[in-house]
Amino acid sequence: MSVSPPAPRLERMDNVVELDGVTRIYGSRRRPVAALRSVSLVVSAGTFVAVMGATGSGKSTLLQCAAGLDRPTSGRVRLVGQDVTRMREGALTRLRRDRVGFVFQSYNLLSELTVRQNVLLPRRLGGPRPRPLDEVLAEVGLSGLAGRPVGELSGGQRQRVAIARALAGRPAVVFADEPTGALDPATGGQVLRLFRSGVDRSRVTVVMVTHDPMAAAWSDRLILLRDGEVVADGPTPDPTTIAERLAATVSDPVVAR
Numbered sequence: 001m002s003v004s005p006p007a008p009r010l011e012r013m014d015n016v017v018e019l020d021g022v023t024r025i026y027g028s029r030r031r032p033v034a035a036l037r038s039v040s041l042v043v044s045a046g047t048f049v050a051v052m053g054a055t056g057s058g059k060s061t062l063l064q065c066a067a068g069l070d071r072p073t074s075g076r077v078r079l080v081g082q083d084v085t086r087m088r089e090g091a092l093t094r095l096r097r098d099r100v101g102f103v104f105q106s107y108n109l110l111s112e113l114t115v116r117q118n119v120l121l122p123r124r125l126g127g128p129r130p131r132p133l134d135e136v137l138a139e140v141g142l143s144g145l146a147g148r149p150v151g152e153l154s155g156g157q158r159q160r161v162a163i164a165r166a167l168a169g170r171p172a173v174v175f176a177d178e179p180t181g182a183l184d185p186a187t188g189g190q191v192l193r194l195f196r197s198g199v200d201r202s203r204v205t206v207v208m209v210t211h212d213p214m215a216a217a218w219s220d221r222l223i224l225l226r227d228g229e230v231v232a233d234g235p236t237p238d239p240t241t242i243a244e245r246l247a248a249t250v251s252d253p254v255v256a257r
């Protein structure tokens with residue numbers, strides 16, 4: 001009996017985020033600020049990526065361009081296999097709503113609404129059918145809090161609501177900008193564990209900006225930026241080595257030019 005080989009994986013779909021020569025220039029023609037300079041990288045499905053670098057090195061700009069929240073000045077961005085660089089705003093909004101989750105340092109939740117209402121908000125805005133609420137809340141350790149207004153929760157609980165909201169719609173990728181920046185180390189660790197298990201269990205891709213080597217140590221891949229350029233990109237080492245590499249990046253004389 002012959003057994004057919006498995007269908008080849010579609011390379012495009014496996015590359016969840018692709019940046020090709022992405023440059024982002026802010027400011028005026030007279031005083032341009034190059035936040036990103038010809039950045040090219042590919043992130044495949046089921047990878048946890050940490051992006052680090054000195055203040056002003058372009059981390060948030062990289063995240064915003066990769067997530068289709070900002071448009072590069074030149075270069076191309078593909079998100080879940082689709083070129084978002086020239087995509088119309090409506091289509092881009094739908095793509096973000098249906099395939100992308102966001103988690104920010106400031107939680108970006110509606111505090112008067114309950115946990116349930118916040119988690120189900122993307123669905124109310126026409127997003128994909130979410131996973132069962134109980135399942136999602138149990139996963140992030142918020143069982144029993146569905147009816148509580150978010151304004152009554154602690155910072156760590158709020159960030160878990162934000163993660164529940166981000167993961168409820170089965171996104172291909174979650175972009176997180178300093179998700180543990182406002183949390184103590186223990187609470188931050190709980191949040192990072194949730195990202196880790198989302199990557200390991202559901203093959204979600206996570207792209208996280210952080211200043212904290214302990215947070216970055218949860219990732220699979222570390223990208224270091226300096227002055228808008230990728231200066232290191234490889235498997236994530238231990239926290240001490242991350243801190244050393246980060247310090248070397250920051251103190252490099254090129255930065256001071």
Ligand SMILES: Nc1ncnc2c1ncn2[C@@H]1O[C@H](COP(=O)(O)OP(=O)(O)OP(=O)(O)O)[C@@H](O)[C@H]1O
Binds near residue numbers: 026034035057058062
């Ligand atoms: N909207 C904007 N208008 C003008 N300049 C901007 C804008 N956004 C960012 N920049 C500039 O682009 C550069 C990169 O900024 P970005 O916020 O991406 O850096 P970052 O590495 O995320 O910094 P931080 O760690 O401080 O958050 C900086 O020089 C910043 O001043």
